[in-house]
Amino acid sequence: MNDSTNPRTPSLAEHPGVDDWISIDADGRVTVHTGKVDIGQRISTALAIIAAEELDVALASVRVARPRTGTAPDEGFTSGSNSMQESGVAVRLAAATVRRHLVTRAAARLGVGAEQLEVTDGLVRVRDTNRSVSFGELTGGAPLGIAVDPDVITKSPDAHRLVGAVRPVGGLEGLATGATRFVHDLAEPGTLHARVVRPPHYHARLEALDESSLASLGDVQVVRDGSFVAVASPDEYRAVRAVERVAAAATWITAPGLDTTDVFRRLIEDPRESFPVVDGVPLREPVPEERPEPVGGATLRARYERPYQMHASLAPSAARAHFDGETMRVWTHSQGIYPLRASLADVLDLPRERVVVEHALGSGCYGHNGADDAALDAALVARALRGKTVLLKWSREDEHAWEPYSSAMVVDLRADLDDSGAVSYWSHETFSDTHRGRPRAGPNRAGAGRLLASRYLADAVMPPRAEPNLAHHAGIHRNADPLYAFANRRIVKHLVRDLPLRVSAMRTLGAYANVFAAESFMDELAEAAGVDPLAFRLRHLEDPRAREVLAAAAQRMGMPGPAPHGRGRGLAFAQYKNSKAYAAVAVEASVDDTARVRLHRAVIAADAGEVVDREGLRAQLEGGFVQGASWTLHEAVRHDSGGITSRDWESYPILRFDEVPEVETIIVDRPGAPFLGAGEATSGPAAAAIANAVFAATGLRLRRLPLDPDAIRRAAMS
Amino acid sequence: MSELRLQVNGRERTVDVDPATPLAYVLRNQLGLTGVKVGCGLEQCGACAVLVDGESVHTCVAPAGQFAGRSIVTVEGLVENGEPGPVQRAFVEAGAAQCGYCTPGLVVAVTALLARVPDPDDTAIRTALSPHLCRCGSHAQVMAAVRALVSGTRSGRVGG
Numbered sequence: 001m002n003d004s005t006n007p008r009t010p011s012l013a014e015h016p017g018v019d020d021w022i023s024i025d026a027d028g029r030v031t032v033h034t035g036k037v038d039i040g041q042r043i044s045t046a047l048a049i050i051a052a053e054e055l056d057v058a059l060a061s062v063r064v065a066r067p068r069t070g071t072a073p074d075e076g077f078t079s080g081s082n083s084m085q086e087s088g089v090a091v092r093l094a095a096a097t098v099r100r101h102l103v104t105r106a107a108a109r110l111g112v113g114a115e116q117l118e119v120t121d122g123l124v125r126v127r128d129t130n131r132s133v134s135f136g137e138l139t140g141g142a143p144l145g146i147a148v149d150p151d152v153i154t155k156s157p158d159a160h161r162l163v164g165a166v167r168p169v170g171g172l173e174g175l176a177t178g179a180t181r182f183v184h185d186l187a188e189p190g191t192l193h194a195r196v197v198r199p200p201h202y203h204a205r206l207e208a209l210d211e212s213s214l215a216s217l218g219d220v221q222v223v224r225d226g227s228f229v230a231v232a233s234p235d236e237y238r239a240v241r242a243v244e245r246v247a248a249a250a251t252w253i254t255a256p257g258l259d260t261t262d263v264f265r266r267l268i269e270d271p272r273e274s275f276p277v278v279d280g281v282p283l284r285e286p287v288p289e290e291r292p293e294p295v296g297g298a299t300l301r302a303r304y305e306r307p308y309q310m311h312a313s314l315a316p317s318a319a320r321a322h323f324d325g326e327t328m329r330v331w332t333h334s335q336g337i338y339p340l341r342a343s344l345a346d347v348l349d350l351p352r353e354r355v356v357v358e359h360a361l362g363s364g365c366y367g368h369n370g371a372d373d374a375a376l377d378a379a380l381v382a383r384a385l386r387g388k389t390v391l392l393k394w395s396r397e398d399e400h401a402w403e404p405y406s407s408a409m410v411v412d413l414r415a416d417l418d419d420s421g422a423v424s425y426w427s428h429e430t431f432s433d434t435h436r437g438r439p440r441a442g443p444n445r446a447g448a449g450r451l452l453a454s455r456y457l458a459d460a461v462m463p464p465r466a467e468p469n470l471a472h473h474a475g476i477h478r479n480a481d482p483l484y485a486f487a488n489r490r491i492v493k494h495l496v497r498d499l500p501l502r503v504s505a506m507r508t509l510g511a512y513a514n515v516f517a518a519e520s521f522m523d524e525l526a527e528a529a530g531v532d533p534l535a536f537r538l539r540h541l542e543d544p545r546a547r548e549v550l551a552a553a554a555q556r557m558g559m560p561g562p563a564p565h566g567r568g569r570g571l572a573f574a575q576y577k578n579s580k581a582y583a584a585v586a587v588e589a590s591v592d593d594t595a596r597v598r599l600h601r602a603v604i605a606a607d608a609g610e611v612v613d614r615e616g617l618r619a620q621l622e623g624g625f626v627q628g629a630s631w632t633l634h635e636a637v638r639h640d641s642g643g644i645t646s647r648d649w650e651s652y653p654i655l656r657f658d659e660v661p662e663v664e665t666i667i668v669d670r671p672g673a674p675f676l677g678a679g680e681a682t683s684g685p686a687a688a689a690i691a692n693a694v695f696a697a698t699g700l701r702l703r704r705l706p707l708d709p710d711a712i713r714r715a716a717m718s
Numbered sequence: 719m720s721e722l723r724l725q726v727n728g729r730e731r732t733v734d735v736d737p738a739t740p741l742a743y744v745l746r747n748q749l750g751l752t753g754v755k756v757g758c759g760l761e762q763c764g765a766c767a768v769l770v771d772g773e774s775v776h777t778c779v780a781p782a783g784q785f786a787g788r789s790i791v792t793v794e795g796l797v798e799n800g801e802p803g804p805v806q807r808a809f810v811e812a813g814a815a816q817c818g819y820c821t822p823g824l825v826v827a828v829t830a831l832l833a834r835v836p837d838p839d840d841t842a843i844r845t846a847l848s849p850h851l852c853r854c855g856s857h858a859q860v861m862a863a864v865r866a867l868v869s870g871t872r873s874g875r876v877g878g
Contacts, residue, residue, distance in 0.1 A: 039817065175818030176806040176825055178753015178793035185752035236747055237739040240759070314757050314765060314819045314853045363757075363819035364854045396758040615813040619856065623816055626855025649762040649851060657847040660857040 009089040011035070012148055015073040018101075019143040021094035022051060028122045028136030030055060030062045032091055035075025036083040037067055037335055037359045042616035043083045045171060047091050049612055053162045054095035054154060056119040057135065068358040069341045077336035077438060079367070079505060081580050081677025084612070088675050096152040102138045109133055157610065157671030164611040164669060183333050183360035184318045187391050191320075192221075193236035194381045194392035197229040197246045198402065199456070200254055201643035202502060206456075210249040217242055223384040226458035227252075230381050232390060243395075257641030259500040264305050264704075267410040267431040270496050273468055277491035280473045280481050280578055287492050290414065290427055297418045298528055304411045304517035305704040307636035308501050310646070311403055312654060315363035316394040317370030321382035327354045328382065332375040333362025336438065340372050343439035343447030344379055347454055347461065366627065367506035368438050370394055370403045373452035380453060400652055401644040402452060404504035405637050407433040409476075411517035421529035423540060428480050429492040430514055434466035435475030437504025450504075463502075468495045473577040479511035479684060482518050483575050484540040501639065508680045511576060512628065515684025516691065516705065519572035523692045524701065532560045533571050533692065545607050545668070546575060549584040552666050553605035557586035566590050567600060568696025572688035576681040581608040583681035585625060587661075589693035595709035595716070597633055597694055599661035602686075607668040608678040614667065620679045622663050628683030630655035632690050634706050723786055726751070727795030737783030742766040744782040745792060753793040753822045757851070764850030767823040768792045774830035776849075793822035796829060805829050805867060812863035816854035823850050828864055837868055 015021065023031045032051045038044040044064040052059040065072065075086060099119065106124035107114040110131055117124050125132035157163075174180035187193065199206070206227035214222055220233040220242040231246055233239040259266075275282035293299045320331040328350060334340045337357040345352045362371055378392035394402070409432040416425040441447035446464040448454050454461040469475045477493040526536035534554045541547050550573045554560070563569045573584040588601040604621050611617055634653050637646045646652035687705065695701050700715040724731045726749060733748040740759075745751040745768070757765035759778045766778040769791040796803040802810060805828050815821045824847065831838055831846040838846070843864050852860070 042816070172810045172813065172815050172818070173802055173806075175815045175821045176793075176809040177797050177802050178751070178822045180818060181752060182755075182819065184756070185746070187747065235736075235739075237736070237743045312853060314763060314817070314851060315755065316757070362817075364817035366853070396760055396762075619813060619816055619854075619859065622858050623855030626857055627853070630855075648760055649758060654851060654853065657850065657852075657857055657860075658844040660844075660855075663858045 009086050011073060011075050011086040011090040012093065012150060015090070016147050018094045018098050018146055018148050020073050021091055021148065022098050023143065024098070024135050024139045026136050026139070026141035028057070028061060028134050030057055032062060032064045033072055034064060034087045034091065035067055035073045035338070036078045036087040037337070039078060039333070039335060039362070039365050042171070042613060042619070043078070043087070045616055046084060046612045047087060049162050049166060050088055050092045051095045053160060054092055055099050055122070055135070057122040059162060059166060061122060066359050067337050069337050069356055072337065074338040077339060079335055081576060081680050084675035084677055088612070090148070092154055093150055093152055094148045096154045097146065097149045098144065100152060101144060101146055102135055105138050106133050109138070160671070164614060164671065180361065182315065183320060183331055183362055184315060184393060186320050186331060186360060188389060191389045191391050192232040192234060192385060193239045194230055194232040194378065194390050195239050195243045195395065196377050196392070196398065197231065197243050197250065198398060199227060199252050201258055203256060203258070204252040204254045207251045207253045209246070213249040214246065217245060221385065222246060223381050225380060225384070226460060227456040228380060228453050230377065230392070232381055232385060254642070258639050258643065260639070260641050263308070263408045263499060264410055266499060267408065267496050272431065272494045272496045275468065275470070275493045277477045277481055277493050280477070282468065282470045282477060282493050288490055290490060291425060291488070294416055294424070297416055297424065299414065299416050300525060300528055301412070301414045302521055302524060302703060304413070304513070304520060306409045306513035306516065307705060308405045308408045308503070309506065309631050309635045310400065310405050310637050310652065311366045311369040311506055312652065313363050313365055313369045313399060316396055316399040317362065317374035317403070318391065318393040319375040319378035320360070320389065320391045321375070321378035322389045323379070323382040323386050325386055327356060328379055329356045329358070330375050330379055331358050331360040332371055333360060333365065334371045334375055335365065335368065339438065339440050339447065340375060342441040343372070343451055344376060346441070346445055346448040347376060347451060348379060348383060367406070368404055368504040370399055372439050373402070376451040376453045397647045400647045404437045404502045406506035407435055407503045408499070409510065409513040411513055413517055413521045415521065415525055417525060417529055421531055423484070423486050423525065425488045426482070426486040427490040428514070428518065429494060430476055430480050430510060431494040431496055432476040432510060433496055433499045433503050435503065435505050435509040436466065436469055437502070466495065466497055468493070473579070474509070476510045477514070478509045478577060479514045479574055481578065483543060483546055483578055485542045486540065501637065507624070507627065508683050511574070511680065512631065512684045512687060515572070515574045516687035519574065519685060519688030520691045520703065523570070523695065534559055537571070537573060545582050546573065548668060549573070549582045549605040549607050552668070553584035553586045553603045556603045556605070556664060556666060557588065557601070559586060563588055563696065566697065568693045568698070570689040570692025570694070570696055572685040572692060574681070574684050576677065581606055581676040581678040581681040583621065583685055585682055585685035585689040587686070587689040587693045589690060590697050591694060591712055595712040597690065597707055597712065599629060599659065599690070602661050602663045603666070604663065604682055605666040605668070606678060606681060607670060607676070608681070609670050609673040609676040611667060611669045612675070617667060617678055618665050621665055621682050624680060624682035625663060625686045626655060626660055628686030629690060631683070632687040632705060632707055633659070634708060636706055722782060724782070724790060725788065726790045727792060735782065738781045740779050741777035741782040741785050745777065751792045751794050755819055755822055757819065764823040764827065765820055767826040767850070769826055769830055772830060772833055774827045793825050796825060805832070808863040808867045809860070812859050812866060814856055814859040814863040816856050820850060820852045824852070824860055828867070832867060
């Protein structure tokens with residue numbers, strides 16, 4: 001039996017039956033059910049491998065069902081690098097339970113002891129005979145009706161034939177040939193293409209819409225509810241052009257505009273809610289004062305700043321919706337089909353069971369992008385155009401200007417070095433707006449209020465006040481408490497509300513800024529102590545797995561040691577959330593004549609526990625590095641009082657092919673060890689490794705992101 | 719609306735469409751070639767690239783009418799006898815996609831590059847791919863895919 005007292009994974013506590021996770025039809029085809037969605041991080045590949053491994057079936061006979069409310073287990077959001085530890089563990093235990101159960105049935109059917117049976121590709125055979133029965137024959141396609149045994153014996157790692165070894169390519173083929181259908185591609189005959197007509201900025205309200213100028217729009221229909229305005233047409237391009245026409249016919253009340261006070265100043269000067277963080281957990285207690293500066297040794301202080309940054313998904317968000325007067329069906333690339341369903345039901349005033357949300361492929365989202373908002377937009381249009389299938393797409397400008405960004409942050413650090421050059425005191429204060437804006441149901445219609453369109457409806461629901469997240473290594477304080485064995489530490493989380501831009505969860509949440517700050521500061525301290533940065537870190541690091549990845553990355557990069565002329569090398573390390581994958585990053589960089597940082601080489605060394613899909617893991621680690629490097633070198637969302645000014649790829653550039661360095665990745669495999677989520681492990685270390693490399697190359701210590709040519713020139717002149 | 723004749727993936731196609739409609743919309747909506755992705759509608763990201771007379775061309779802005787009489791090949795047209803073509807196969811083997819939204823445009827760009835320069839060095843590859851954005855960070859695997867194609871061409875394993 002499984003209950004909350006034996007939670008090998010929270011997913012099993014909610015969904016204890018094997019049929020919640022695995023079904024086998026009469027032909028032996030296996031379907032894995034998961035509440036986790038594939039957002040390009042290949043979770044479905046990893047789950048298929050795990051199921052095939054434990055069941056002893058061919059990988060090709062396993063498919064992972066597309067999650068849909070009502071049939072998929074409710075696993076909340078696909079976020080926080082939790083999928084392998086939640087769904088992965090649940091599927092492994094369910095598959096092992098199913099295999100054991102079917103072998104027992106086979107033994108009875110074949111009249112032999114279970115120990116005489118072997119299983120190959122879903123066929124149970126009496127050893128050294130040709131008497132056999134298949135999984136399909138045993139189940140007959142019927143549910144098994146048994147509970148997942150959380151203590152079932154799973155395969156020992158040395159018996160694995162697929163986990164860590166197989167290189168599945170099935171999913172990639174459709175992407176490379178164009179056959180894979182994304183939500184954007186789900187138009188059918190009769191589908192209406194829809195677009196939203198956006199206000200100039202968050203606070204604008206529709207004053208008037210000159211209906212007379214819309215008469216010539218032909219088959220374009222205009223949907224209006226309060227200040228929410230959308231258009232729909234059987235022809236997609238006519239819908240695109242209609243947006244411009246309708247926008248020209250609209251007048252908006254635009255005062256007040258967006259606040260343009262320097263956000264870094266507001267972060268440290270505005271009213272805030274503060275918590276001491278102990279062992280990664282914020283406490284509702286007074287924040288302790290900093291200790292007085294000691295007489296001997298040295299005290300260093302530094303402030304690091306990270307601007308608003310965006311997910312910048314390559315595909316603008318989209319959703320398909322259909323309302324027949326009874327049930328609203330929505331196809332979405334949201335990371336949480338159940339939370340979204342609850343929030344949609346609230347806005348639409350429908351019972352939850354009359355809202356069906358099905359996952360459909362989107363482009364990579366890297367957190368809470370516009371997916372959920374687009375789902376509501378599509379549902380609103382579908383409700384108005386009852387009986388029609390509506391495929392609503394955001395424009396590039398919509399995505400850049402309206403997605404929920406990652407919060408701007410300030411990190412203040414102080415450390416004392418004793419006479420031996422060791423850290424005797426460490427203080428880390430992080431100032432940030434929330435990282436929680438997902439449409440999670442809560443008091444005061446919180447889920448509805450977090451969907452963008454809600455605030456514009458005639459029956460408006462405004463965004464709720466952000467509440468501090470007091471969970472272990474959650475949003476703002478994620479990785480604020482470093483893994484180093486500092487004897488005295490003071491970690492403080494400051495939640496600063498009501499800052500100008502709409503924010504939510506983006507890959508790593510607060511960890512990116514916290515690791516950038518702490519790992520830059522470690523180099524500053526090493527410099528002050530006159531010690532090599534690798535040796536300085538190892539001196540304060542006890543965890544052997546942390547030491548191993550750090551040493552491996554440094555060694556491959558040739559650190560310590562001289563860099564080629566004009567270049568510098570930087571190193572950084574973190575264990576994501578102090579509990580997920582360990583990752584060390586080393587970078588070799590230079591600064592060119594135009595003050596641009598050039599990345600020449602990068603080395604990643606990571607330990608993610610037991611490796612399931614090696615190539616998938618490598619892709620996650622390298623992708624996290626590249627995205628982190630892009631944030632670090634280029635990215636800042638800008639605005640003025642009239643709205644967001646980062647509205648396309650020119651005003652918000654990201655890293656391009658000619659800027660991405662060669663990346664070497666070392667993976668430390670730990671067969672039999674727990675899976676450690678890896679999708680967010682390298683982005684924070686990437687930032688600090690780059691900043692440290694820039695310092696090594698130029699002597700310039702840059703503490704405000706991004707490290708773009710303006711920042712380099714400012715630092716060089718000061 | 720008017721009749722527009724296009725030569726797409728080796729076939730003559732006639733579509734009834736406003737010729738001002740950008741080619742990407744026509745390929746996707748009139749001809750069902752949804753491998754052509756629209757990422758920006760601003761010719762900034764490369765997801766919509768197709769081969770036009772062998773060159774990689776962005777199609778999310780330029781009116782379809784401009785392409786009459788020219789040879790258009792989309793990512794679907796690079797499939798050979800139902801199997802992925804050499805560039806597509808190289809991407810699969812190198813694991814050169816995460817979400818895959820940028821992949822069709824990259825496959826097209828690499829095809830155009832190798833037709834023009836059968837033996838490009840890293841700088842030439844990076845230059846040719848720089849008009850294409852990838853947000854997942856699959857750049858290293860994409861480079862590996864192209865290098866594998868180039869070394870295959872050198873050893874005569876893959877036709878150039």
